[in-house]
Amino acid sequence: MKDIFTYPFDSGFLLKKQKSLRKEMKNDGVKRIPVKIAVLAGSTANAVCDQLELFLLNYGLEPSFYISEYGQYWQDAMFPPHELTEFSPDLIYIHTTNRNINSFPAVTDSREDAFAAIDGEFQRYRQMWESLKEKFGCPIIQNNFEQPPFRLLGNSDCSDIHGRVRTVNELNLKFAEYAENEQKFYINDINYVSACYGLDAWADNLSWQMYKYALALPAVPYLAANLAAIIKAIYGKNKKVITLDLDNTLWGGVVGDDGADKIKIGMDLPSGQVYSEFQEYIKLHKDLGVLLTVCSKNDYENAEAGLNHPDGTLKPDDFTVIKANWENKDRNILETAEELSLLPESFVFADDNPAEREIVREQLKGTAVPEMDGAENYVRIMDRNRYFEVVSLSEDDRRRTEMYKANAQRASLQKSFSDYGEYLDSLDMSAEIKSFAPPYLQRIAQLTNKSNQFNVTTRRYTDAEIEKLASDDSYITLYGRLSDKFGDNGVVSVVIGHKDNDTLHIDLWIMSCRVLKREMEFAMLDNVVSEAKKCGITKIKGYYYPTAKNAMVKELFGSFGFRKISDDNGNTVWELETAGFEPYTKHIRINTEEN
Amino acid sequence: MDEIFERLNTVFRDFFDDEDIELDEETTADDIDDWDSLNHITLMAAVEDEFGIRFTMGEVSGMKNVGEMAQIIKDRA
Numbered sequence: 001m002k003d004i005f006t007y008p009f010d011s012g013f014l015l016k017k018q019k020s021l022r023k024e025m026k027n028d029g030v031k032r033i034p035v036k037i038a039v040l041a042g043s044t045a046n047a048v049c050d051q052l053e054l055f056l057l058n059y060g061l062e063p064s065f066y067i068s069e070y071g072q073y074w075q076d077a078m079f080p081p082h083e084l085t086e087f088s089p090d091l092i093y094i095h096t097t098n099r100n101i102n103s104f105p106a107v108t109d110s111r112e113d114a115f116a117a118i119d120g121e122f123q124r125y126r127q128m129w130e131s132l133k134e135k136f137g138c139p140i141i142q143n144n145f146e147q148p149p150f151r152l153l154g155n156s157d158c159s160d161i162h163g164r165v166r167t168v169n170e171l172n173l174k175f176a177e178y179a180e181n182e183q184k185f186y187i188n189d190i191n192y193v194s195a196c197y198g199l200d201a202w203a204d205n206l207s208w209q210m211y212k213y214a215l216a217l218p219a220v221p222y223l224a225a226n227l228a229a230i231i232k233a234i235y236g237k238n239k240k241v242i243t244l245d246l247d248n249t250l251w252g253g254v255v256g257d258d259g260a261d262k263i264k265i266g267m268d269l270p271s272g273q274v275y276s277e278f279q280e281y282i283k284l285h286k287d288l289g290v291l292l293t294v295c296s297k298n299d300y301e302n303a304e305a306g307l308n309h310p311d312g313t314l315k316p317d318d319f320t321v322i323k324a325n326w327e328n329k330d331r332n333i334l335e336t337a338e339e340l341s342l343l344p345e346s347f348v349f350a351d352d353n354p355a356e357r358e359i360v361r362e363q364l365k366g367t368a369v370p371e372m373d374g375a376e377n378y379v380r381i382m383d384r385n386r387y388f389e390v391v392s393l394s395e396d397d398r399r400r401t402e403m404y405k406a407n408a409q410r411a412s413l414q415k416s417f418s419d420y421g422e423y424l425d426s427l428d429m430s431a432e433i434k435s436f437a438p439p440y441l442q443r444i445a446q447l448t449n450k451s452n453q454f455n456v457t458t459r460r461y462t463d464a465e466i467e468k469l470a471s472d473d474s475y476i477t478l479y480g481r482l483s484d485k486f487g488d489n490g491v492v493s494v495v496i497g498h499k500d501n502d503t504l505h506i507d508l509w510i511m512s513c514r515v516l517k518r519e520m521e522f523a524m525l526d527n528v529v530s531e532a533k534k535c536g537i538t539k540i541k542g543y544y545y546p547t548a549k550n551a552m553v554k555e556l557f558g559s560f561g562f563r564k565i566s567d568d569n570g571n572t573v574w575e576l577e578t579a580g581f582e583p584y585t586k587h588i589r590i591n592t593e594e595n
Numbered sequence: 596m597d598e599i600f601e602r603l604n605t606v607f608r609d610f611f612d613d614e615d616i617e618l619d620e621e622t623t624a625d626d627i628d629d630w631d632s633l634n635h636i637t638l639m640a641a642v643e644d645e646f647g648i649r650f651t652m653g654e655v656s657g658m659k660n661v662g663e664m665a666q667i668i669k670d671r672a
Contacts, residue, residue: 011644012640015640015644016609016644016645020609047634047637206655207636209652210652217636
């Protein structure tokens with residue numbers, strides 16, 4: 001069965017079944033990250049929150065909502081009522097629409113007055129954002145404006161400064177410019193989503209007049225999906241890999257039967273153009289740090305020959321892993337995931353064959369499987385599902401393909417050494433291990449939300465919490481950044497502990513799996529202990545709470561020389577005396593100096 | 596008319612996630628616990644989706660009970 005949260009959505013079904021869908025997901029035993037969302041709305045927002053909840057539950061987030069009184073978005077932002085302060089949101093969503101533009105320029109206004117009216121409107125919104133930033137400091141998501149329901153000036157409405165279309169476009173540009181310069185401010189682009197949906201169907205006047213909904217109810221799931229995509233990205237739940245079938249997915253025809261010279265790709269024929277366009281679209285993802293892999297039922301030689309077709313955009317080199325064999329596809333994806341130290345839930349599987357999709361959907365829960373029907377629809381289908389929503393383009397994202405490539409190089413280097421220590425030395429590793437500080441705070445928060453496997457407590461932290469910890473003396477915080485001769489891995493490990501007299505309790509210990517077996521966890525340990533000693537700590541207590549994903553660190557503290565002092569249904573507590581501790585690290589140069 | 600009621604019954608049961616709902620001509624919002632003004636519009640959208648119609652503003656404001664709703668759907672068919 002098609003995944004109901006995959007584009008295109010069956011709005012009728014989602015609206016009709018929202019209650020039972022919600023109940024089903026809430027009772028499925030999946031551990032989700034709680035997110036408190038304050039919705040400041042300029043129109044009725046209840047159905048928006050209901051649908052948003054479904055999409056977020058599906059993404060592994062568990063929202064709770066504060067919804068402003070009808071139309072009180074501005075008042076709530078400027079003078080937060082007690083309930084809102086008490087609620088203490090993790091995220092604020094401002095659901096305003098063109099119904100909430102108070103002053104459009106009048107046709108009789110002078111040009112200056114018209115501009116002033118638009119700027120006045122923008123300032124009203126900006127004040128609100130500044131006030132929320134100061135009071136709550138959490139991420140803010142702001143709708144831009146959909147196009148207006150009528151054009152008094154006809155086509156000139158978009159060019160004349162008195163036109164409402166022009167006003168909407170000017171405001172949207174000002175919103176975008178503000179977003180560009182703010183760290184935790186995101187635009188929910190309803191201008192685009194309403195256009196895709198069809199403006200006339202979206203801007204249903206009956207819903208507004210009768211119920212004060214600024215959009216038609218069947219459009220609500222589309223709004224919610226778009227918004228949920230931003231939120232899941234903020235919480236580090238974007239996909240990371242596109243794994244692609246070849247025959248009739250990346251080119252037309254079957255390379256094994258037709259021969260590499262006969263497959264349809266390239267600009268000569270429409271039937272080849274459509275695949276070229278899809279290949280170009282896929283290739284663009286490399287700049288976002290998305291990894292590309294192949295998962296095809298083919299002989300390897302044929303797959304390679306197809307990918308080397310002179311008119312193809314994607315070449316064998318663009319793929320981090322190529323699986324071309326006759327194994328089941330779910331097996332191949334699992335193996336690929338293991339090779340990349342990623343989970344299958346980080347994968348998007350693109351295949352034109354419904355039977356293959358069904359197998360993967362059944363076997364690998366969490367792997368996204370878009371409905372790739374009709375090559376002419378591939379780009380839209382992939383794009384609308386918003387698997388790779390960009391909330392901030394970090395340097396790490398842009399370099400991810402490089403980093404994984406470097407990993408592959410490291411692996412081949414490893415084979416040429418008999419002794420593992422010798423191999424580690426040859427990597428020429430250096431680490432920067434320091435207390436939390438800018439500009440790493442955002443990356444640190446991102447890591448706490450993304451790490452599932454090498455994570456002893458699976459505690460999640462928001463940007464705001466990380467900022468607070470960075471300046472709190474009762475905590476020891478450390479981030480670790482690892483470089484070697486193949487490249488910079490960026491920030492890959494984070495430890496947080498709170499002090500209690502002479503004891504340090506470890507709240508969080510995480511590491512990115514791409515630096516496993518590099519001695520980095522020991523480098524972190526050495527620094528945790530030395531920092532602790534500096535503060536007069538004599539005892540460090542570690543905690544392990546099992547989840548479905550973190551079995552690999554079950555014995556982490558044991559491997560560090562901690563003594564297990566209790567075991568309550570698998571929840572274990574460990575202890576280490578700092579006196580007499582000997583540092584472990586032998587193969588990494590460590591820089592701990594404060595900047 | 597019976598067929599319309601049957602389909603309406605299914606929509607209502609799905610929507611309120613309550614298998615005990617039995618609609619009749621006289622059923623109103625007062626008879627179903629969760630049927631309030633906030634989710635009324637979503638319920639209307641679910642009914643519209645089921646029958647592939649859109650109610651007009653006059654119809655939505657005039658509807659007094661499920662019987663009238665069914666009559667409107669029947670007239671549209």
